[in-house]
Amino acid sequence: MEFSKHKSIYMQIADYFFSNILAGKWKPGEKVPSVRQLAIDLEVNPNTVMRTYTLMQDKNIIVNQRGIGFYVTEEAPVRVKEIVKAQFLTDDLPEVFSTLELLGMEIQELTSRYHQWKSTQTQENHEKDQ
Amino acid sequence: MEFSKHKSIYMQIADYFFSNILAGKWKPGEKVPSVRQLAIDLEVNPNTVMRTYTLMQDKNIIVNQRGIGFYVTEEAPVRVKEIVKAQFLTDDLPEVFSTLELLGMEIQELTSRYHQWKSTQTQENHEKDQ
Amino acid sequence: MEFSKHKSIYMQIADYFFSNILAGKWKPGEKVPSVRQLAIDLEVNPNTVMRTYTLMQDKNIIVNQRGIGFYVTEEAPVRVKEIVKAQFLTDDLPEVFSTLELLGMEIQELTSRYHQWKSTQTQENHEKDQ
Amino acid sequence: MEFSKHKSIYMQIADYFFSNILAGKWKPGEKVPSVRQLAIDLEVNPNTVMRTYTLMQDKNIIVNQRGIGFYVTEEAPVRVKEIVKAQFLTDDLPEVFSTLELLGMEIQELTSRYHQWKSTQTQENHEKDQ
DNA sequence: GTGGTCTAGACCACA
DNA sequence: GTGGTCTAGACCACA
Numbered sequence: 001m002e003f004s005k006h007k008s009i010y011m012q013i014a015d016y017f018f019s020n021i022l023a024g025k026w027k028p029g030e031k032v033p034s035v036r037q038l039a040i041d042l043e044v045n046p047n048t049v050m051r052t053y054t055l056m057q058d059k060n061i062i063v064n065q066r067g068i069g070f071y072v073t074e075e076a077p078v079r080v081k082e083i084v085k086a087q088f089l090t091d092d093l094p095e096v097f098s099t100l101e102l103l104g105m106e107i108q109e110l111t112s113r114y115h116q117w118k119s120t121q122t123q124e125n126h127e128k129d130q
Numbered sequence: 131m132e133f134s135k136h137k138s139i140y141m142q143i144a145d146y147f148f149s150n151i152l153a154g155k156w157k158p159g160e161k162v163p164s165v166r167q168l169a170i171d172l173e174v175n176p177n178t179v180m181r182t183y184t185l186m187q188d189k190n191i192i193v194n195q196r197g198i199g200f201y202v203t204e205e206a207p208v209r210v211k212e213i214v215k216a217q218f219l220t221d222d223l224p225e226v227f228s229t230l231e232l233l234g235m236e237i238q239e240l241t242s243r244y245h246q247w248k249s250t251q252t253q254e255n256h257e258k259d260q
Numbered sequence: 261m262e263f264s265k266h267k268s269i270y271m272q273i274a275d276y277f278f279s280n281i282l283a284g285k286w287k288p289g290e291k292v293p294s295v296r297q298l299a300i301d302l303e304v305n306p307n308t309v310m311r312t313y314t315l316m317q318d319k320n321i322i323v324n325q326r327g328i329g330f331y332v333t334e335e336a337p338v339r340v341k342e343i344v345k346a347q348f349l350t351d352d353l354p355e356v357f358s359t360l361e362l363l364g365m366e367i368q369e370l371t372s373r374y375h376q377w378k379s380t381q382t383q384e385n386h387e388k389d390q
Numbered sequence: 391m392e393f394s395k396h397k398s399i400y401m402q403i404a405d406y407f408f409s410n411i412l413a414g415k416w417k418p419g420e421k422v423p424s425v426r427q428l429a430i431d432l433e434v435n436p437n438t439v440m441r442t443y444t445l446m447q448d449k450n451i452i453v454n455q456r457g458i459g460f461y462v463t464e465e466a467p468v469r470v471k472e473i474v475k476a477q478f479l480t481d482d483l484p485e486v487f488s489t490l491e492l493l494g495m496e497i498q499e500l501t502s503r504y505h506q507w508k509s510t511q512t513q514e515n516h517e518k519d520q
Numbered sequence: 521g522t523g524g525t526c527t528a529g530a531c532c533a534c535a
Numbered sequence: 536g537t538g539g540t541c542t543a544g545a546c547c548a549c550a
Contacts, residue, residue: 004221023232048549081233084232102153139525174526176528177525181525188318198535294522305542327521344493353500356482359474362413363475367505370504377484436535
């Protein structure tokens with residue numbers, strides 16, 4: 001996993017959690033990787049991973065079974081969707097829209113770029129599958 | 131001007147420059163507010179404003195006339211558009227698109243939200259005009 | 261390190277970086293002193309050092325490893341040489357040459373003064389070594 | 391006359407004085423342009439020119455005949471040569487030499503660049519003469 | 521521990 | 536008046 005410079009690493013790991021849960025890869029009741037293991041996999045400081053886990057715990061997305069590890073909660077998928085959607089609609093979209101206007105771009109251009117982007121995504125997934 | 135906590139103040143002042151130039155309010159050859167004056171207007175420390183000015187100078191958006199002040203360069207509108215567009219297309223959009231997918235939203239919903247947003251904007255402007 | 265009055269401190273610290281990198285004392289991949297530490301060593305304010313680091317970062321001479329510190333980039337030696345040489349050839353030399361003419365000095369005199377200067381340098385180094 | 395950004399304007403005007411006097415264009419006893427006139431010619435603020443004149447007066451290069459104007463002193467050529475030479479030998483040259491070393495350049499290269507530079511100068515003068 | 525940002529305020533050179 | 540630099544020191548996010 002490569003990290004962007006624009007966002008803090010622990011938040012990018014949070015995004016990684018969000019997308020795994022929303023995509024159904026990590027299901028309620030399942031164990032998530034240990035802090036130590038994920039730190040090794042992602043090549044980051046364990047403290048950084050721990051920060052994400054604390055955040056996930058605060059939001060009731062994972063729970064700690066002492067001495068055993070962290071597990072995805074039952075309510076995780078719903079909670080994550082709420083969180084991601086709220087931020088998307090109230091923070092991200094308005095900014096996208098105003099930038100769109102500022103640049104004098106039409107909403108159609110955004111739609112066509114979306115389809116373009118989607119086709120590259122599909123391609124990448126195919127490549128991964130092979 | 132109100133500042134968001136998520137972004138540094140000097141970068142938000144940069145955004146303020148960008149939108150003023152893109153919207154044609156600040157034209158090439160025109161003088162921009164003095165560092166001190168803008169600091170007073172925005173209620174921030176002059177150093178913070180200076181930081182933005184140095185950044186804008188590095189990007190050839192403003193030039194300093196010694197002892198007189200800063201002026202918008204001829205190339206400013208083009209440069210700003212480049213900068214804003216590049217960031218929008220390569221950083222912002224991909225993230226919007228993947229969030230869209232993650233949430234299982236259709237691109238149509240985004241379009242309709244755009245029109246909705248636009249109508250509220252128009253309203254706000256009307257209110258301001260009165 | 262003593263600072264001259266004719267040049268700003270943060271630029272003199274930049275020169276210090278340049279000469280360390282060109283002389284091969286600071287090699288690509290190596291860590292440079294932390295902002296705080298260098299501020300203490302040079303007896304200046306951390307903000308002043310930070311200013312140099314930001315500059316060096318903009319010029320791709322150092323990169324930040326978040327939470328860890330700054331490292332010399334692979335391209336640093338090449339970049340520094342470019343920067344120093346460009347300034348030397350286009351800014352410094354022409355002025356030296358015109359002053360030379362103005363003073364009615366011959367280029368030979370400059371050459372002989374160079375050898376003279378070099379011998380004093382060698383002496384100084386010997387003294388330091390002992 | 392074009393001004394460099396690296397040096398203050400009033401110092402560049404001082405250089406202009408120095409070169410005119412050393413080159414024998416402005417001779418002892420002759421009147422120099424009025425502050426006002428020179429400001430117009432050079433397209434700078436009269437205060438800036440005045441600053442140069444004050445400097446020149448302090449160094450006994452010009453004297454003020456009240457109500458009439460400024461005149462080149464008898465000792466001007468000698469004084470100017472002293473000033474320029476002292477600065478050149480003690481400030482400029484050592485820096486040039488150490489940069490030369492830092493860049494790993496040979497003194498011969500400097501000599502050849504000098505001849506190159508001189509030929510372009512001669513050319514320019516011929517063009518002006520015509 | 522690391523850097524990044526900001527305030528408050530000073531002092532200076534310059535135009 | 537203008538910007539440019541610097542100090543002193545705080546507070547914060549991050550690793």
